[in-house]
Amino acid sequence: MSDFYPEDLExxxxxxxxxxxxxxxxKGExxxxxxRGEAADGQVRVTAAASGRLMDVTLAPRALRLDAQKLAEAVLRAAQEAHDDAARQVDTIMAGPGTRQDDLDDERFAGLMEAFEASMDEQLQALEERHRHAP
Incomplete structure (x- = not known):
């Protein structure tokens, strides 16, 4: 645990x-x-949100000629592609600009937060002790 100094609070x-x-x-991005994903030569198209929720499924008239099993497989394949595409986009956003480290790196920040919380706990205990002994 690192020491906490009041000037670190700012x-x-x-x-x-x-x-x-x-x-x-x-989050906004x-x-x-x-x-987006597609299957059956583009006859089945699916869009999905980053959350994985399907937003749209489009079946071209030709897709309806597929037997039930092949149509189900095509919808599933297109949905998986849409999900994978959304996941790639999220990965790109998360790895994009703005992920820089400043002079207060994550490890030091975590240590300072821990020390700050401990200091605040001590001060709260001292205040509670004074309150219990107050006339």
Whole structure:
């Protein structure tokens, strides 16, 4: 555990706010991801959200000539492609710009947060002790 110094609080707060903004931006980008997949020579098309939820299934008239088993396999294949496409897009977003490390790296940040929480717990205990002994 590293020592916590009060002057680190401003850096911790700034880093936490920066991380929150970054996460919100990523969430906004991921929310609009649409994966696409197709099968049976393009006769079956599926779109899926990043969450994996299917958004649309389109069957061309020619796809309806397939027997039930082949049509089911084509829909499944197109859905898997759509999901994989959405996952690739999410991976690209997550690995994109804005994932930089600043001078307060994640390990140091975690250590500072741990020390800060411990310091706050000690101060809270001291306040509770004073309150119990107050006249």
């Amino acid at each position: 850096r911790i707060t700034a880093r936490a706010e920066e991380m929150l903004v970054h996460v919100e931006r990523l 991921i929310d609009v991801v649409v994966g």
